Amino acid sequence: MDCNQILLLGLGIEAPWKLVEQRLDMDKQPHELHLEVKAERGAKYPCPVCGQACSAHDFQEKTWRHWNFFQHHCYIHAPVPRVKCQEHGVKRVEVPWARKGSAFTLLFEQAALVREMSVNAAARIIEITDKRLWRIVEHYVGKAVSPFNLSDIEPVGLDEAASKRGRNYATVFIDTEKRQEPVVFATPGKGKQPLKQFSAFLDAHEGDPANIREAVFDMSPAFLSGVAEELPNPQVT
Template sequence: MIETLFTQALGLVAPWQVDQVIFTPEEGRIDFQVTFSAAVHACPACRTAAQPLHDRLARSWRHLDFFQYEAHLHAAVPRVACAVCDKVTQIPVPWAREGSRFTLLFEALTLMLAPTMSVLAAGRLLRVRSRRLWRVIEHHVNKARAKESHAEVRAIGVDETASKRGQTYITVFHDLDKPRLLFATPGRDKATLGMFATDLTEHGGQPSAITHVSMDMSGSFQAGAAEHFPEAEVCFDRFHVVALGSTALDEVRRAEVKSEPELKGTRWSLHKKPADWTIKQTQTMHWLQRSNLKTARAWRIKEALRAIYATAKTPDEAKPLLKRWLSWACRCRLEPFKRLGRTITKHLPGVLNGFESGKHNGRVEAMNRALQEALARARGYRRVDNFIAMAYLIAGKLIHLPVSPFVPFRPVPHETT
């Protein structure tokens, strides 16, 4: 019988079974009526066996599409009247979580689609309002995060990323040893590190066990790290240090381009690696290097700083190279680089710590790019909580999410009484 076929296809086991299939092609849907054939059941509250059914309440759930047709499950779900705990409790159905109007497989499909397209686009594909899909995402992300263990976290990377256009940011905390997003919160101030310390403790970690904190030279981050992770070595991220060199180079070029119009259009050439130059950019840079312009000198200083990170593998190897570079920067007569030299000198211990193997934000930057790509796909998020939930889904490497609906189905025997 077709009802038996669909009972097996839906993974149902006794006493649940498909009793009726209603196909209405003109409405583009197929409906499955599921029945519960037993007269008694264990109490869901206290697990006392063989309790009588009290009544049945009609419920409906959206399921995965059947070919091109919407599929819906309907069931009169029994409630058990327990003589032991004196409660009337609804029996949980095996195909959906309590309170949801989607089946678990439908929710699993939602979680598969959301990281690869905007939730609005996923809603159009599934023919469901995006607001309902966001509730599914937030429920499963929060549930999965609650089960995550951070007990072995020792090295963290701290960075900020934009959540909206303008000055709206979230601070993200990554595990540097097992690249994953640990925590994200609105803001980019000292308080965000306190929030992370609290969240770390709630997930079995210990702030005192953190040995390295990789970050930029933000005063707020430094103050937060000193207060909440006093045992950790602060490592100023190499990418941010080189970025400060690029910023100083930009200042020199912008000041000089007013008197040297030949510098117009050279910005991207100055920032790219020589191996990535186009033919035109190579010609431009060869001309620049033969000139006596301040920008040429600034570019050489910036490239020398980048070369230190390409050459030195340990703090001991980096220290003499940085000392030599700092001497050059302080004598170069270019105010932006003299200022950068003073900044690096002030933070030299943390800069040297950044040369320790793996103690940098390289993977953090890669994850942040993935988050910004998701932000671009969605054309922004109305709520910062939505962006944070998507960040966990994309970069959190959560292991307690529902399994894909496309793996071979293995029904779990349902308890009978």
């Protein structure tokens, strides 16, 4: 196995794409490894709508940040084709190493450290801005949350917790009947506003605030008022 094959394996790149050039820029700090990827000449690409193999119509150069190669920042560059599908017209293909619209490879996004530490700390290690990392987190959280079906949720528990130093809070809602993965919703803030957001979240995920039969929380006036306004039928514990 030669070095190109090892790099392709590490990048998650498969045929018809191949590595055609590699360049280490020692003038940058940190140093940058640039990898040029192209498809085989005359290759056909799947239409992103129907999957039909189509010829390239034209190309657009794109760049993605990959996970660091040792201590060097790593970038993939490739001419991404548009195909002309007989049924769906001209469409930009989706490359196998990155999700649509992202400037990062899938392996880079999967390697993010935000499950183990704060976004700011992870961004410092990966050496990108925290805003760019937050966009990655928000995409995958949204993707995970979108299929939630809360039509059968009846008992909820809620409480606030300090999320940072000072007067910064988050309110968390749990399904008190679930023993595993009980968290249903979490939002910045405390008091009445999180109840309004939770009610809207239920509506957006096939739930119904009127189905909540029990609410468990501390007896703060703001929680009592918020539950009375947003959850019409629960027994308060």
